Amino acid sequence: MSTIDTDTARKVAKLARIAVPEDHLPALAGELSRILTFMEQLNEVDVEGVEPMTSVTPMRLKRRDDAVTDGGMPERVLSNAPDAREGFFAVPKVVE
Amino acid sequence: MSTSNSLTPNSLTIAAARDALRARELSAVELTEACLHAIDAAGALNAFVHHTPEIALERARAADARLAAGDAPAMCGIPIGIKDLFCTEGVPSQAASRILTGFRPEYESTITAQLRDAGAVMLGKLNMDEFAMGSSNETSVYGDVVNPWKIDDRKLTPGGSSGGSAAAVAADLCLGATGTDTGGSIRQPAAFTGTVGIKPTYGRCSRWGVVAFASSLDQAGPMTRTVRDAAIMLEAMCGHDPKDSTSADLPVPDFEAMLEGDIRGTRIGIPAEYRMDGMPDEIEALWTRGAEMLRDAGAEIVEISLPHTKYALPAYYVIAPAEASSNLARYDGVRYGHRAALEAGDGITEMYEKTRAEGFGAEVQRRVMIGTYVLSAGFYDAYYNRARKVRTLIKRDFDQVFAAGVDAILTPTTPSAAFGLGAMAEADPVQMYLNDVFTVTVNLAGLPGISVPAGLDRQGLPLGLQLIGQPWGEGALLKTAHALEAAAGFVSKPARWW
Numbered sequence: 084m085s086t087i088d089t090d091t092a093r094k095v096a097k098l099a100r101i102a103v104p105e106d107h108l109p110a111l112a113g114e115l116s117r118i119l120t121f122m123e124q125l126n127e128v129d130v131e132g133v134e135p136m137t138s139v140t141p142m143r144l145k146r147r148d149d150a151v152t153d154g155g156m157p158e159r160v161l162s163n164a165p166d167a168r169e170g171f172f173a174v175p176k177v178v179e
Numbered sequence: 180m181s182t183s184n185s186l187t188p189n190s191l192t193i194a195a196a197r198d199a200l201r202a203r204e205l206s207a208v209e210l211t212e213a214c215l216h217a218i219d220a221a222g223a224l225n226a227f228v229h230h231t232p233e234i235a236l237e238r239a240r241a242a243d244a245r246l247a248a249g250d251a252p253a254m255c256g257i258p259i260g261i262k263d264l265f266c267t268e269g270v271p272s273q274a275a276s277r278i279l280t281g282f283r284p285e286y287e288s289t290i291t292a293q294l295r296d297a298g299a300v301m302l303g304k305l306n307m308d309e310f311a312m313g314s315s316n317e318t319s320v321y322g323d324v325v326n327p328w329k330i331d332d333r334k335l336t337p338g339g340s341s342g343g344s345a346a347a348v349a350a351d352l353c354l355g356a357t358g359t360d361t362g363g364s365i366r367q368p369a370a371f372t373g374t375v376g377i378k379p380t381y382g383r384c385s386r387w388g389v390v391a392f393a394s395s396l397d398q399a400g401p402m403t404r405t406v407r408d409a410a411i412m413l414e415a416m417c418g419h420d421p422k423d424s425t426s427a428d429l430p431v432p433d434f435e436a437m438l439e440g441d442i443r444g445t446r447i448g449i450p451a452e453y454r455m456d457g458m459p460d461e462i463e464a465l466w467t468r469g470a471e472m473l474r475d476a477g478a479e480i481v482e483i484s485l486p487h488t489k490y491a492l493p494a495y496y497v498i499a500p501a502e503a504s505s506n507l508a509r510y511d512g513v514r515y516g517h518r519a520a521l522e523a524g525d526g527i528t529e530m531y532e533k534t535r536a537e538g539f540g541a542e543v544q545r546r547v548m549i550g551t552y553v554l555s556a557g558f559y560d561a562y563y564n565r566a567r568k569v570r571t572l573i574k575r576d577f578d579q580v581f582a583a584g585v586d587a588i589l590t591p592t593t594p595s596a597a598f599g600l601g602a603m604a605e606a607d608p609v610q611m612y613l614n615d616v617f618t619v620t621v622n623l624a625g626l627p628g629i630s631v632p633a634g635l636d637r638q639g640l641p642l643g644l645q646l647i648g649q650p651w652g653e654g655a656l657l658k659t660a661h662a663l664e665a666a667a668g669f670v671s672k673p674a675r676w677w
Contacts, residue, residue, distance in 0.1 A: 087552070099504065099551040100511070101544055102532035111548070114608060118549055121609045122493045125565050128572065135567030139381050139395060139574065139625030140650065144424050159285040165518035172513050177527050 087115045189213040190351040193257050193408035194435075200246055200256045207246065207256030211239035211300050214258040217352045218302060223677040226337075226347040228263060228321045229271045229304035238300045245298055253435075254415045255298025260305045260347045260356040265291050265399075266388040267301065274390040275319040276309045278538025279516040288388025289420045290357060290399055297415045302353050306343030309540045310507065311364055311392045314614035315603060316342025318542045323600050326372060327673040330638050335597040338368030338614075344402045345372040349673060355403040355412045359389060361396045362495055363592075363618025366630035369402055370592035370643025373632040373671060375409045375664070376402045377657070380650050381625035382427035385420035393502035394425075396495075396622040406631065406661040410434035413653065429651060437654035442662045443477030445655075448585040452488035453617060455594065461636050462591045469589055469633055469644040472666035473659070483585060485576040488620060490569050495619040496612055497553050497566035503543075504550025510538060545608065574624040581649050587659050590617050592630040592643035617645060627653045629660045632669040641671065 087095070092112035096103040103111060161167040166174070188210045191199065199205040215235060218227050235258065242256035266272045266284035273279030287295070295301065309318040315336040316324040326337040327350040337346040341358030345368035348356050358365040360378035369376030377400045384399045391397060401412035414435065419428040449470055454463070470480050512518035512534030519533035539547065553562035580588070594616055603611050621628035627650070630643040644663065648656030 091552075092548075095548045095552050095555070097532075098555060099544075099548050100508075100528070100531040100535055101539065101547065102529075102536035103544075111545075114545060115549060115552065117607055117609060118496065118545075119552075119562075121612075122497050122553075122562060122566075124493045125490055125497070125562075125569055128487065128490055128565075128569050130565060130568035130572070133568040133571050135564050136570040136574065137567075138425075139570075139623075140425070140427065142382065142425075142427065145421070145428065147421070156285075162285055163282055163515035165512060165516070174513055175521060175525060175527050175530055 087112045087119065187213050189217045189354070191354065192405050193354045193403060193411050194405070196257055196354055197253050197411070201251060203246070207239040207242035207300060208236065210256065211235050211258045211302070214302055214353055221350055221352055221677050224325050224327060224346050224350055225322055226306055226324055226343040226350070226352060227260065227303045228306045228343065231270055231301055231303045234270070235300050235302050238295070242298045242300060252297040252415070253411045254294060256300060257355065258300040258302050258353050259294065260302050260344060260353040261291055262341055262344050262357050262359060263304045263307050264311055264359050264390045265357060266390070267291055267304065270304065272304065272390070274310050275307045275321055276538065276540070276543065277320045277517060278510045278535070282515050286388060289385035289422060290389065290416050293418065294415055299415065305347055305356055308340035308342065309543050310390065310503070311340040311359055311361055312503070312542050312546055313339040314363070314367060314611055315339050315600070317600060318540050320540065325600065326597050327677065328372060328597060328640055329673065329676055330640060333599040336371065336600050338371035338597065340364040341368050341376070341402060345369055345374055345376070348372070348374045348402050348404060350677070355401055355408055357399060357416070358402045359397060359399045360622065361392050361499060362622050363615040365400050365402060366592050366618050366628055366643070366645055367614055369630040370632070370641065371597040373641030373669065374402055374404055375406055375629065375631055376400065377409050377413060377629040377653070378621065378627060379413065379417065379653055380627045382425050383651070383653065384416050385418070385423040385426045387420055387422040391506040393499040394506060395502060396499060406657055406664045407435060407438060409629070410438055410657045432654045434654050434657055438658050438661045440658065441477055442473070442659055445478040445586045445659055446584055447473050447478045447480050447659070448483035448580055448588045449480060450483050450485045450488065450588060450590060452485050453590045455616065458594060462594060462642065465634055465642050465644065466589070466591050469663060473589065473663060476662045476666055481585060483580050483588070485580065485620070487569065487572045487576050491573055491620040491623055492612060492616055494566040494569040494573065495615070495623060497562050498570065500546040500550035501554050501563050502550070504547045504554060507543070507547055510535065542608070570623050573620055577624045577626060586649070587656060588647040590645045590647065592617060592645040596636045596638065596640035596642055621647055626650060627656050629656055631660050631664050631667065633663070633667045634669065635671060641669070
């Protein structure tokens with residue numbers, strides 16, 4: 084049985100960029116552990132020599148010319164932004 | 180329960196409405212107004228969450244003009260509901276998530292554009308589980324959808340994630356609805372509401388403009404009251420789309436025409452591995468009856484084996500969260516939707532973390548974190564790659580059965596009838612995942628699957644049977660489903676209480 088401890092849960096939350104309050108971490112760790120335990124049934128399967136699936140339908144992806152076919156609509160691109168200024172998405176300061 | 184709904188235009192099938200519209204016995208405006216009225220009276224179901232009556236009436240008037248001119252495709256003037264997962268231009272499209280609050284796309288998904296261009300009338304957007312993650316429609320930011328089927332004081336789930344679509348079709352609020360299915364999200368709610376839902380072959384319907392959950396599994400399809408209606412609506416939704424690289428460049432058959440004829444000689448497989456421990460007698464009995472009905476209609480019933488069935492659910496719950504964690508990385512509070520209020524000194528990382536903590540519900544957070552974990556260094560091979568190998572084996576099981584001459588596979592759609600809203604609140608997340616046990620295999624193998632209402636359980640709730648078809652074989656699958664529907668003779672409707 085797999086267990087995720089509080090430290091691992093904290094690390095996963097950080098990687099997922101989701102703020103999880105410190106006092107919620109033990110419960111989260113328990114939930115994640117139970118789900119992982121369920122997944123560990125997969126260890127019973129003999130997968131020796133089996134290719135991991137990359138595409139469920141045996142079709143070759145279509146190719147197209149690498150050409151600009153759309154664009155020139157900054158107002159529409161920015162219309163849903165929580166903060167847009169002077170034709171750009173605005174975010175908190177990244178570099179001091 | 181028997182029908183107590185009066186025969187109003189909104190309770191017509193798509194096929195009957197199409198014929199009445201073309202015969203000019205009914206106008207698209209009258210039909211649309213009947214649906215809008217039914218929607219207004221059905222607030223208790225919480226199925227429609229964004230209402231677009233102005234768009235609906237405008238499109239209905241345009242449809243009437245096309246009908247008058249004799250230029251009317253089958254869906255022309257047919258009022259439908261659109262799952263909130265589909266981006267619709269200028270109309271809120273938020274995947275039932277807080278993180279997409281206020282999002283009004285500047286573009287229209289390919290499927291809804293095709294339906295619009297075929298003359299279909301959009302009535303509004305339908306409730307669902309947040310980002311299509313759920314089997315009971317209890318993870319929505321809009322609140323639970325309530326199943327129109329009711330047997331006592333309890334409010335029942337319509338299933339999920341296309342719960343709003345299923346409830347709206349079952350309650351005659353619209354004639355059909357779009358759904359999406361990543362692990363059973365069309366077929367399970369169809370079974371819980373006595374309606375028909377088909378998930379086509381992966382690649383049949385364009386995914387462009389449909390909010391992504393797990394891109395290698397997601398596929399849209401119609402939810403309707405009859406198999407014939409599913410054939411009509413599916414045809415309007417299919418077709419190659421250069422904007423979706425996985426969209427199949429194949430001709431779209433006339434699915435309705437393919438319903439004709441009988442199913443004599445069709446070989447139907449009954450997979451031994453779907454006979455699960457602890458499966459309710461009623462489900463088992465329904466399954467046996469379904470096989471008998473198909474045999475009586477001329478099909479040949481054969482026992483088959485799909486040996487890796489047991490591993491489909493754990494493989495799915497590795498692959499789907501892994502893809503979701505990647506797809507949902509785009510919700511960062513920069514380009515659209517919600518951004519958390521920041522405190523002095525907060526940088527961009529705090530903005531991401533607070534935005535996503537506020538914007539995503541508990542189940543979405545859980546799946547994003549599971550996906551992050553199984554993709555992280557040191558675990559990628561042990562979980563993600565192993566699950567993808569098991570997926571190869573699951574698909575191989577189906578390939579072998581089809582190569583041996585089986586045309587379709589019959590299984591129950593769900594391990595139970597609809598359960599009470601809140602009944603699973605204290606359960607382990609894994610218990611909820613078990614709802615998908617008969618449906619996820621189909622997504623993992625990219626196959627078409629359809630749920631057909633086949634009877635009522637002892638309590639009087641609908642149960643569905645699932646038919647699984649060969650890749651790109653929707654026409655033959657619909658024909659078999661049509662025969663099953665005719666034999667089952669399911670005509671019950673939920674008695675109106677809302």
